[in-house]
Amino acid sequence: SDYRPRWCRVGERLAEEGDTDFYDETLRKHHGLVTDTRRQFEMMRPESFRRIKRLEDGEEIDLDRAIEFIVDKRAGVGPLAQVYWRRNKVERDVAVAFLMDMSASTDEEIDKQKVDYSDDDEFNGDPRNYFQWLSQRRALRAIEPPKRIVDLEKESLVMIVEALEAIGDSYGIYGFSGYGRDNVEYHVIKDLGENFSDRVRRRIDKIQPIRSTRMGPAVRHTVAKLNEYDAKVKILILVSDGRPQDHGYGRDRTEKEYAVHDTHQALMEAKRSGVVPFLITVDKEGHDYMKQMCSDVGYEVVDEIEQLPRRLTTLYRALAAD
Template identity: 60%
Template sequence: PSEKVYWFRNKRERDVAVVFLLDMSASTAEAIDEGSSPGSNNGPPDDPVEYMMWLRSRREGLVKRNYKRIIDLEKEGVALLIQALESIGDTYGIYGFSGYGRENVEYYIIKDIDEGLSDSVKKRIDKVSPLHATRMGPAIRHATSKLHSQTAKTKILFLISDGRPQDRGYSREGVEKEYAVHDTHMALLEAKRKDIMPFCLTVDKSGHDYLKAMCGDMRYEVLADIWTLPQRLPLLYRQLSV
């Protein structure tokens, strides 16, 4: 054989930690069809009585249904992600978020970042269900603290939502949506400053309208076809974690 042949083996070890944040807002209970518009909801009403009626209307049919909801596709995507993450050995945590006002911020541990995969984790995934509004800022900040404590070289914060950030009590009426977008932007920026790579994925086709302001120069994607969400999640993660 020719002496000019040169062989080189470059063994690369992965050192990745990732947190997935799942939107558990009430709008994820909406049935998926060709005419649906996941991000078009107006959010929960202020009046407590109207709010309970609004919430009940979105929870109807949870026991008996012959259709898929947005949150069902989120859960299918998580199941595929877990298979991939377990095979490559990355450190990962999965959390859900919702809220109704600053005094009721909801952050659910589906799989803690230092927790192994178990039957308990699988049961928590199965129990993930739509709750209240889309209060992103506190969830992002808490996820950032989880990732910041990890020693991995690559840290990724992966946010999955069905619409814009919005919640009651952010600010005076009329500017709440704008305030929510800027608060979320600051939370993402705080993560970036701690060497964490934020990435936002939404199934809201009008997402470009607010994601440009929310993410700035950080990466995001608006999914054109919501039905591709389960398959798209592992592909996106592979691209981000290379």
């Protein structure tokens, strides 16, 4: 067997902090989408209370159960007087970990020929000023530095954080990269159980391309974190821009299958432990290896990379709907 337990060294570290400008600017640029997403997530909240019946003590008497009790008692059955009910507050019990690819390839610029005007309808001022606003917006867009894959990953995190804060689900955000089996870098942007704060906003700002993509160990480390966290539903969402690859992540320099098999094995281990894994890639050629890597795991290839922020929130809603 080629399975190598305890083969890699994962170095967990707290992510560096930048400033909050990126987070705040993303909220400003995508105000309409953020507002709509937050509203949709708020609709996922369960009913506030669930009625618990057949109690010996409670808020009110359950008349149907009281009649049954009297009938049974007269018949000599002698049941317990469980004739009360009370309302129990229902809470969502979901924990999700987002694992973000911080490999060097995420520094790649998005196709400059594709200009995204999808947010030109986010104007919410006086309609008479719309065209002036639109002209200024497009002028600013023209002088903005080219957007990279990692920038879209960061924007996606801003969107999902705003949505999750609205619904109250527990979440962690982690990034991974490294070089070689002895140096799998694992960056904690927000740990499970950590409160959202300006420190998290500043860490999102500093997410940046680093080195390679040794997925298997990063998945296993994240699953271990989820398994230590107390939640009924546990979800792992991995966001990447390509296939797993790293120095020594195969039998030789040209062999790529071992990395795919190792990641598949890590995902199967996640499922067996009760974690629901899901992979999202912006690699248009991703179907070639994702079918093999995710044979029993959900995945999506995002063909239009600019749609990543919208797709991430939509997919999470579907995964956590129950």
